[in-house]
Every structure is written in structure tokens, then in C-alpha cells.
Amino acid sequence: MSKTSSEPTIDELKDQLAKSKADFEKVNSDLKEAKSIIKDQEKALSEAVPASEAASVIVSHKGKRYAFTAPSFNLDGAIVNASDATKEQIAILVERKSSLLREIS
Amino acid sequence: MTITEVITAFGAYYLNHGQNTASIRKKLIQGFESHQAFTHIVTDEHRWRASVAQHTRILQPFQIQFTPTGTSEFTPVEIQQYHLKADLIETPDTIEASWLGFLSSNDVKRTEWPFIRYWMEQLVVPKINEDLELNEFGRGIYAAPTPGTAGAAGTGMNGILKVIADHVTAGKITPIVLGAVPTTPADFVTYIESFHAAIPLLYRHVPMNVYVPQDYVLRYKRGFRIKYGTNSGFSENDFKNSTVKVLDTNLTLVGLASLNLKANGSANDRFFCTPKSNAIMLSKRLGHKDGTFDIQAVDRSVKLLTDFWIGLGFVIPQLVWVNDGA
Numbered sequence A: 001m002s003k004t005s006s007e008p009t010i011d012e013l014k015d016q017l018a019k020s021k022a023d024f025e026k027v028n029s030d031l032k033e034a035k036s037i038i039k040d041q042e043k044a045l046s047e048a049v050p051a052s053e054a055a056s057v058i059v060s061h062k063g064k065r066y067a068f069t070a071p072s073f074n075l076d077g078a079i080v081n082a083s084d085a086t087k088e089q090i091a092i093l094v095e096r097k098s099s100l101l102r103e104i105s
Numbered sequence B: 001m002t003i004t005e006v007i008t009a010f011g012a013y014y015l016n017h018g019q020n021t022a023s024i025r026k027k028l029i030q031g032f033e034s035h036q037a038f039t040h041i042v043t044d045e046h047r048w049r050a051s052v053a054q055h056t057r058i059l060q061p062f063q064i065q066f067t068p069t070g071t072s073e074f075t076p077v078e079i080q081q082y083h084l085k086a087d088l089i090e091t092p093d094t095i096e097a098s099w100l101g102f103l104s105s106n107d108v109k110r111t112e113w114p115f116i117r118y119w120m121e122q123l124v125v126p127k128i129n130e131d132l133e134l135n136e137f138g139r140g141i142y143a144a145p146t147p148g149t150a151g152a153a154g155t156g157m158n159g160i161l162k163v164i165a166d167h168v169t170a171g172k173i174t175p176i177v178l179g180a181v182p183t184t185p186a187d188f189v190t191y192i193e194s195f196h197a198a199i200p201l202l203y204r205h206v207p208m209n210v211y212v213p214q215d216y217v218l219r220y221k222r223g224f225r226i227k228y229g230t231n232s233g234f235s236e237n238d239f240k241n242s243t244v245k246v247l248d249t250n251l252t253l254v255g256l257a258s259l260n261l262k263a264n265g266s267a268n269d270r271f272f273c274t275p276k277s278n279a280i281m282l283s284k285r286l287g288h289k290d291g292t293f294d295i296q297a298v299d300r301s302v303k304l305l306t307d308f309w310i311g312l313g314f315v316i317p318q319l320v321w322v323n324d325g326a
Helices: A010-047 A086-096 B005-009 B099-103 B112-136 B160-169 B185-196 B215-228 B236-238
Strands: A058-061 A064-067 A072-073 A078-081 A101-104 B039-042 B047-055 B072-080 B082-090 B209-212 B244-245 B250-255 B272-274 B277-284 B294-298 B299-314
Touching: A058 A086, A072 A086, A086 A101, B005 B099, B039 B099, B099 B112, B160 B299, B185 B215, B185 B250, B215 B244, B215 B250, B215 B277, B272 B299
Parallel strands: B039 B277, B209 B250
Antiparallel strands: A058 A064, A064 A101, A072 A078, B047 B072, B072 B299, B082 B299, B209 B272, B244 B250, B277 B299, B294 B299
């Protein structure tokens, strides 16, 4: 089969392939960078405290974070300020599924 | 008004077969009952104000020198009334040529027709009471209406749950940590017993009602029999009534329809207990007697207008005990 004038030469095709590869690498690099930015933003978002909870006491228990929905609570007759709650008391609240703690991400 | 089905079934004409208002039956309508939990104060004041007084420790060991200790403290209390209304219009002529024609009259003044009295006394007043109980008094959260548009159900006033939630957020009511309300009857009895035990000693033996969603009363009765295997200590009335005394306490569980649901329509799991003198319901022009309705004739239609004020709150929020339901 003979080559017609409209068909690219092998060298031209090689050039196009090289250009495509360069473009692909550039796009791939941009994508990686974008993913990295999104990951950082997601991390920042997960660590951010919603405005409504900004004034709440935030505590952690077994890797989960919780916001107190009240500034104080009555635990078995004793009044406890949320800011003074011990780990044991927080564990009791979590165990009893008290709505005084709202899980936050 | 809609009487399409009556016309379809009985025709667009009036025949006297002896039918009267007793021939019109209705389903049960929820009454406004939650006011019984409150001390009722009728007042023209839109905001009711009082003050709570207390004193810090005074007594001390004797010595010659003057060593003052203790001071008085006064804190303000304010309970707000909300303005609610009913605006209605009907055209009584609609019923004249129908089976319901006995509610019409030869009097050309439509406001005098028997329909108006029936409408007002048998339908409107009971429905206002039901709306108050089921939408406003318990789970209402006030929202200013859009001018010219009827406000949504449950936005006429701050109800019991909203008032309590605001006090909890402000740290004036301290919820008792009991956890999720058990659905198992026997566990629920233990839950209520724990609630009682967490009330401060000074108030633990004061006769008080614990106002709960209505299902909780039955759950307690069933749970008690399961937990203790006996009816001992219960009176016959405890099992028949919609209330039940909590054994070994001065508490009585009282179910309120207004507490069955939260504002969002899901099941409510918060209940409260306080001396009745501490729970205040304010009202102005509430009563729905004939005098509280303005009946207006407009062409051949009749307008019915009424409005009243109502509000609730607690004089000393610290004397309101609630579980940690949300």
C-alpha cells in the first residue's frame, strides 16, 4: 500500500505520541496535586468545629469526637460541668447512648 | 366547606327524614389537656415578670470581730406570651339544598343559621384545642409568619420542649443522664426509678407529676408487673387510668399528648418533672366562649375570627428535672 499525502509519517506519529505522553503526564501531575489539595481540605474540614458547636465542650472517646449539647449534666445525682467531665464519665455517657453527647466527624 | 360526598350520596336537595345534629357523628378529637400541668395565670401582660430570691450561707462560728458572710441574690424571671389566631370563612348556603339542610334557616341573616353555632361549637373550638395540644403547646417552635400567608403548624409559640431545650442550653436545667429511653418495659421501670433517685433529696419526696409521652405510662405499668411479678402497691385506678404512681415515690407518671412528638414529627423521648407551682401557663382571652369569636357576615359568607395569647415557662428552671432525651 502506498502512502498518500494526507497520511502522517511515522516520525509525525512519534511526535504526536510524545506530545500526548507529555500532556498526559502534565494532567496526571495536576490531578495528583488537586487530589492532594482536596485531601488537605477534607482533613481541615474534619478538624473544624461547626459554628453551632464552637461554644460546646468537645471531647474524644475511643477515637470518636463528641460535642456536649448541654453545659452540665446530672450523673447519678451529682452535677457535673461538661468541661470538667472525666474520661470515665464520658465513657458512661457514650455507653448509655445519652443525647448529651453528639458525635461529630 | 366540602359536602361533595353528602350531595353525591343523598342528593342536592333537602328532605326531612328527622335528621338533626345528633345524626352528625365525629371521631374523637384530642382535647387541650396539657394546661393541667401548669399553674394558670390569666394576665393582660404579654411578658410576665418575677424574681427569684436566694441567700448564700450565713451561719458561722462565733467570734468577737464582725466577719460578715453571705449575701442575698435576686434573679429575673420572664415568661413570654404568644399571639395566636383563627381566621375562617364558610358559605352556609352550600348546605341548604342538601341532607344537611336542617342546619340552614329561613332567616336571611346567615350568621344566625344553626350551622354557625354547630360549626363554631362542634368543629372549630375542638379543633383549636386539638391544634393547641398537638402542634403548639408541646412541640411548638415560634417562627414569625410571612405577611399575608398563614403560618405553618407548630410555629405559633414556643412549647414545652423548646422552653426546656433553651433552659438546658443555657445551663439552667441540668439533664439527668439516663441514656436512651428503654423500649423494654422492665428496663423502663428501672429507668424511671433512676430518674427519681437523681432528684435532689430536698425535692425527692415532694409530690410531683412526671409528664411523659403517653405510651410511657403503659410501658411502666407492664414493666412493673414484669420486673416485680406483682401488682402489689398499685391501686385499681393505677391500672385503669392514664396515669400511674411510681412506687416508693411521690411521683406520678402522667402522659401528655403534647409530648408525644418532637417538632420534626419524630417520637419525643424527653420528659419533665417539677412542682406545679413552678410551671406557669399565661393566657389572655383564652376560653373560646361565644364572646371570644367575632362573627362577621360578608355577602352570603360568614367569617369567624378569634385570637388569644398564651405562653408557658418555669419560674425556677433549676427545679425542673428532665431526662437526657433530645
